[in-house]
Amino acid sequence: MLDEKIVIAKHIHKSFGDNEVLKDVSLSVHSGEVVVMIGPSGSGKSTFLRTLNGLETIDKGQVMVNGQLLYDKKVNLNQVRQNIGMVFQHFNLFPNMTILNNVIMAAISTKHFTPEKARQEAKKYLDMVDLSEKMNSYPAQLSGGQKQRVAIARALEMEPKIMLFDEPTSALDPEMVGDVLEVMQQLAQNGMTMIIVTHEMGFAKRVADRVVFFSDGMIQESGTPEEVFDRPASPRTQGFLERVLNV
Amino acid sequence: MKFVVKLVSAIIAMVSLAILVPPHKAQAASHYTIGTETTFVPYAIQGKDGTYNGKHPGIDMEILRAIAKNQHFTFDLKIMNFAAIVQALQSGQVDGNMAAMMVTPERQQTLDFSHTYLNAGLSLATKPGSSIKSYKDLKGKIVAVKTGSTSETYATSIQNKYGFTIHHLDSTNTEINDVTTGNADAAIDATLSLQYTIKNGMKLRLIGTQQNVHPVAFAVKKGENAALLQKFNKGLANIKKDGTYAKIMAYYTGAKAHTNANIATDRSYLGIIKANAPQFKAGITMTIKLTIVSIIIATIVGVFIGLFGVVPSRLLKGFHGVYTFIFRSIPVMVLSFFIYMGIPSLIGHKIPLFTAGVATLVLENSAYIASFVAGGIKSVDRGQMEASRSLGVTYLASMRKVIMPQAVRTMAPSFINQFIIALKGTSILSAIGLAEMTQQGTIIISQNMEGFKVWLIITAMYLVLIGCLTLLSDRVQKHYSLAN
Numbered sequence: 080m081l082d083e084k085i086v087i088a089k090h091i092h093k094s095f096g097d098n099e100v101l102k103d104v105s106l107s108v109h110s111g112e113v114v115v116m117i118g119p120s121g122s123g124k125s126t127f128l129r130t131l132n133g134l135e136t137i138d139k140g141q142v143m144v145n146g147q148l149l150y151d152k153k154v155n156l157n158q159v160r161q162n163i164g165m166v167f168q169h170f171n172l173f174p175n176m177t178i179l180n181n182v183i184m185a186a187i188s189t190k191h192f193t194p195e196k197a198r199q200e201a202k203k204y205l206d207m208v209d210l211s212e213k214m215n216s217y218p219a220q221l222s223g224g225q226k227q228r229v230a231i232a233r234a235l236e237m238e239p240k241i242m243l244f245d246e247p248t249s250a251l252d253p254e255m256v257g258d259v260l261e262v263m264q265q266l267a268q269n270g271m272t273m274i275i276v277t278h279e280m281g282f283a284k285r286v287a288d289r290v291v292f293f294s295d296g297m298i299q300e301s302g303t304p305e306e307v308f309d310r311p312a313s314p315r316t317q318g319f320l321e322r323v324l325n326v
Numbered sequence: 327m328k329f330v331v332k333l334v335s336a337i338i339a340m341v342s343l344a345i346l347v348p349p350h351k352a353q354a355a356s357h358y359t360i361g362t363e364t365t366f367v368p369y370a371i372q373g374k375d376g377t378y379n380g381k382h383p384g385i386d387m388e389i390l391r392a393i394a395k396n397q398h399f400t401f402d403l404k405i406m407n408f409a410a411i412v413q414a415l416q417s418g419q420v421d422g423n424m425a426a427m428m429v430t431p432e433r434q435q436t437l438d439f440s441h442t443y444l445n446a447g448l449s450l451a452t453k454p455g456s457s458i459k460s461y462k463d464l465k466g467k468i469v470a471v472k473t474g475s476t477s478e479t480y481a482t483s484i485q486n487k488y489g490f491t492i493h494h495l496d497s498t499n500t501e502i503n504d505v506t507t508g509n510a511d512a513a514i515d516a517t518l519s520l521q522y523t524i525k526n527g528m529k530l531r532l533i534g535t536q537q538n539v540h541p542v543a544f545a546v547k548k549g550e551n552a553a554l555l556q557k558f559n560k561g562l563a564n565i566k567k568d569g570t571y572a573k574i575m576a577y578y579t580g581a582k583a584h585t586n587a588n589i590a591t592d593r594s595y596l597g598i599i600k601a602n603a604p605q606f607k608a609g610i611t612m613t614i615k616l617t618i619v620s621i622i623i624a625t626i627v628g629v630f631i632g633l634f635g636v637v638p639s640r641l642l643k644g645f646h647g648v649y650t651f652i653f654r655s656i657p658v659m660v661l662s663f664f665i666y667m668g669i670p671s672l673i674g675h676k677i678p679l680f681t682a683g684v685a686t687l688v689l690e691n692s693a694y695i696a697s698f699v700a701g702g703i704k705s706v707d708r709g710q711m712e713a714s715r716s717l718g719v720t721y722l723a724s725m726r727k728v729i730m731p732q733a734v735r736t737m738a739p740s741f742i743n744q745f746i747i748a749l750k751g752t753s754i755l756s757a758i759g760l761a762e763m764t765q766q767g768t769i770i771i772s773q774n775m776e777g778f779k780v781w782l783i784i785t786a787m788y789l790v791l792i793g794c795l796t797l798l799s800d801r802v803q804k805h806y807s808l809a810n
Contacts, residue, residue, distance in 0.1 A: 134712055161718035171713035175731040184727060185717035230713075237717055 083110040085241060085272055091130055091140035093123075100126050101137070102296040110240075113273045115283040115304075118293030119319060124276045127293070128243050131274065132163040145240055161189060164234030168246040170226040172218040172233070178205070179214040182233045191237055204232035208262050224255025228262055235266075242266065244275040280323060284308055292316045356399040358554055359676065361411040361420035362386065364759065365772035366498050368522040368578040369426035372769050378403055388574045389443055390424045390544075393561030399554075404679070406759035407496050409474030410667070412437070415547050417671040422554050426516065428476040428540035438551075440544040440558045444575070447536030448477055449517040453505060454531045458512055461533075464490040470501040470510035477514040480538050499772040502528065507777070518579060528775055598779055602770045609766030610787060616680075616752045616762060617795075620687035621745050628692035632699025633725075646696060653693035658754045662686040666758045683755040691748045698740040702733035742799040746792055753788075763787055 086108040093101040100123045108114050116124040129135045130142055133149045133156050142149040145162050173181050182204065183197040192200060205211040208228035210221075218226055227247055234242060244263065248256045260282050267273055267286050277283060283290055283304060290307040292300040292315075300313045311317045365372045370387055373380035378387045394401055404420050411427075414420045416436065428446060429439045450469075452458045458467065461484065470493040471478040481492050493510050495501040498519055504510040506529070513520075517535045524530050544558050565571045592601065599606060635646035653661070666682040677685075706729050714724035756765035767784040771777050 132716055134716065157715075157718045157720055159718075160716055163716070165713075165716040167709060167713060169707075169709055171707070171709035173710065173713070173728050173732075175728070175735075185714070185719050188719050188723045188727065189717075191718075233717070 084108070085110045085145060086131060086274070087141075087143040088127075088131065089141045089143075091127065091142070092138045093126060093130065093135060094138055100296050101130070104140075104296070104298055106291065106298065106301075108241075108272060108274060110272055111270050113267045113271075113286055113288045114275070114291060115287035115289070116274065116276045116291045116293055117278070117280070117283060117319075118299075122293040123296040124291075124293040125245050128245050128274060128276050131241075131243055132160050132165055134165075157189070161185075161191060161237050162240045164237060164239035164242040166227070166230050166234055166242065166244045166247045168249050170218075170223070170230045170250075172226055172229055174218050177215050177217055178210065178221070178229050181218065181229060182236050185233070186236050189237075197236070201232070201236055204235045205229070207235075207265075208232050209258075222255060223251045224258045227251065227255075227259045231259075231262055231266075241272045241274065244273065244277065246276050246278070248277065248279060278323070280308070280320075292319065294319065358399060358401045358421040358551075359404055359419070360390065360401045361404045361406065361414050361423045361425065363408050363411065363425040364405055364497055364765070365769055366408070366426055367519055367526070367772070369519070372405070372772070378405075382577070385444070385574060385578050386424050386426055388577075389562070389565070389571065392565045392570045392574070393558055396564045397557040397561040399557060404759065405761075407474075407757065408472060409496070410663075410758065412474065413663070413667045415545065417667045418547070418674075419667060419670050419676050421546065421551050422558070423545040426519075426542055427545055429543050430476060430479065430540060432479075433545070436548050437545040438548050438555060440555055441562055442541035442543050443562055443571075444542050445536075445539050446516050446518055446542045447539035448480055448514055449520050449535050449537065450512055450514055450533040451502070451505065451520050451530045452512045452533065453508075454529055456511065456531070459533065461488050464488045464512065466490070467511035468493055468509070470495055470504040470513040472496070472498055472501050472515065475515070476538070476540055477516070481514050497768065497772065498523075499768070499775070502530070503771070503775065503777045505530070506775070522578070593774075593776060593779075595779055595783065598770075598774065598776060599783060601774075605766045605770055606763075606783070606787070608761060609763035609784075610791070612760065612762040612766075613749070613752050613791065616683055616687065616755065616760070617745075617749045620684050620691060620752075621748050623684065624688045624691035624695055624744075624748065625741070627688060628695025629699050631692060631696035632703070635696065635700030636703045646700065650693045650697050653689045654697065656690075658686060658690050658751055659757050661690060662755055662758050665689075679758065679760055682758060683752070683760045686755065687748055687751055690751065691744055694744055694747070695741070698737055698744075699733070702737040702740075703729055705736055706732045738803050742796065742803070745795055745799065749792060749795060750788070 084107045086106070088104065088106045091101050091104045092099070104123070104127055116128065118124050126135055130137050131144060137150060144159060147154050147159050149156065149159060173184065176184060179198070179201055182201040183194070186192040186197040186200070187194055202211055202214070205214060208231055210225055210228055210232070213221060213225065218229070221229065247263070248259050251259065256279070260279065263273070263275070264286050287304050289301060290304050291298055292307060292313070294315045300307060300311065300316045307316065308320065311320060362378070363370050367384065369385045370378060371382065371384040372378060373383065378384070382388070390401070404414060406414065408425060411420070411423050411425050415423050426446065427433070429442070450461065458464060465488060467490045469481055469490045471481045473494045473496055478492070478494065485492060493504055495504055498515055501513050501515060502523060505513045517532070520530065520532055524532070544555070546555050562571070592598075631646055631649055634642040637643070656664075662682065665685050666677060666679070670676050710728050710732065711724055714728045715721070719727070752762050753764035755762060756768065759765065763784055767780050771780045774780070
């Protein structure tokens with residue numbers, strides 16, 4: 080099962096002005112794999128995640144997702160992105176649309192589904208995140224946790240092959256975090272390829288196939304949760320984990 | 327610098343052309359456009375409908391009519407402020423100028439004049455009880471004159487000698503009003519005109535008549551329209567011979583001279599409204615027409631140029647920047663003069679008055695709209711575009727479905743504001759002679775001299791119109807926000 084490489088990022092460099100935030104980052108992810116990226120704020124993990132669907136420009140390197148080169152001028156980025164779901168820290172639901180329309184907008188706009196089919200599918204995903212009764216509400220009427228679950232349903236509606244999560248629980252009240260993580264765990268169990276930036280160490284331990292530790296724009300260490308959490312090799316990882324876990 | 331001028335001209339020309347009725351090339355030689363003044367009694371007396379089509383439109387208009395008939399040519403009239411006519415002549419907006427214009431050496435530098443059709447002198451006019459008995463009493467006083475007129479030149483030339491200050495006003499009526507309201511102590515204007523006004527009930531006293539006499543003649547741009555000038559001269563000679571000329575002069579200046587029909591009418595507010603209903607109505611209609619057409623076009627243009635300000639293209643962003651800077655900076659009146667008087671000399675044909683008015687309002691208001699449209703779009707959280715793009719939705723579709731609906735809500739109050747500004751802005755177009763509400767007010771006052779009452783009526787009309795617009799906008803906005 081873990082044979083096909085669905086994401087291949089090679090030697091990514093990226094600077095914001097004089098500040099080099101990604102220094103030669105390479106990462107490959109197999110189909111069905113769950114990769115959790117941890118590390119201090121400003122270490123470049125979110126920026127790296129955003130390069131995986133072309134939301135950031137890069138200075139050097141290559142990203143291949145699903146067999147297509149993202150930073151190639153000839154590639155149709157809109158089409159590539161239909162295979163890559165993304166969930167943001169601040170949900171970014173469309174406040175001008177109902178929950179249902181949030182979920183079906185892209186599928187209809189990109190002609191991924193007919194409107195009827197889109198609605199059917201949306202109901203399925205909203206059921207999955209346990210929010211089908213909120214279908215006709217607007218985002219402003221939902222709690223943070225509910226919003227993030229809608230955002231997940233919205234991404235799933237496009238039937239992506241990969242899901243990217245950019246600190247999906249960082250903006251949530253603590254009591255909301257559990258519901259969102261539960262949905263993500265369920266996705267992982269169903270075999271979704273997932274790349275997750277998070278500070279939820281417990282979740283990382285439970286769900287990740289591989290944990291990647293970012294620091295100073297580089298991948299310092301990568302391995303199974305046991306390897307990284309229990310026997311960290313790099314002193315930077317050790318320092319980070321001590322600070323995070325002993326709070 | 328040259329480049330900027332060229333760019334501005336090009337932009338204005340483009341927008342003007344876009345809403346221009348297809349330009350008619352110089353029509354058959356026997357049809358002319360003649361410039362004349364907003365009411366200058368007894369030379370030009372506008373009818374209730376704001377035109378000179380009535381039975382007794384004044385000396386100038388009757389002479390012109392008789393000559394045209396005699397020489398078999400036809401003409402359209404362009405009605406504007408006296409000072410604007412010479413500019414219009416220079417720019418080619420009009421072929422000739424029939425506006426009781428006195429022949430002076432300065433004017434002969436740029437204009438060719440016909441044979442004299444009458445001689446006109448100036449008088450000093452004061453209120454009947456005034457202490458001013460001669461020019462010597464003008465020390466420290468204020469004298470009102472009409473901008474661009476011979477009276478102005480004369481007043482300026484004797485100003486130091488007698489030690490008075492000059493008020494420059496845009497028409498004989500405002501100048502006389504200035505005296506009757508006490509803003510000015512005296513006015514200098516054409517004797518004939520002042521006499522006619524007095525005959526029509528204005529309480530003024532003349533000091534001296536026919537001073538500084540000048541011949542009055544028809545004018546064309548120097549070196550151009552010689553054929554028209556020739557026809558005028560020939561026609562003038564003919565109507566002098568056949569008695570038509572004498573009849574006209576007697577009608578307006580004789581002992582039993584014509585008086586304005588407005589004199590004996592009811593001077594209550596209701597009476598003024600009733601007596602001038604067609605003018606008020608024409609004014610309101612024109613104001614509404616101008617506002618609606620301008621708002622619609624300005625919104626479309628403004629939204630597009632606003633979008634230019636946010637799309638990822640340096641060229642379009644630059645265009646947005648230049649456009650909004652220029653048209654937010656130019657005062658509306660200057661812009662209207664530039665389009666109506668300036669552009670024709672640049673592109674070589676006339677611009678219809680309504681088109682020029684609409685172009686002015688569109689350029690000005692679309693620049694403001696473009697600014698707040700761009701601002702409104704930028705105020706939408708960046709994450710909204712990212713979320714939509716991350717789903718594979720194209721840039722344009724994201725704009726349309728996600729960004730614009732959110733931006734429009736923040737823009738709605740600015741739009742309403744802009745529409746109100748556009749409505750009020752129509753009044754400035756009276757400067758180029760558009761017969762909208764303000765211009766009609768000027769014309770009505772020129773006939774009945776009831777400045778205060780008429781301006782109050784006009785003010786009330788603006789309040790009602792803007793009230794309606796506000797109400798309508800509120801409705802639309804409420805409907806829209808309920809839908810969300």
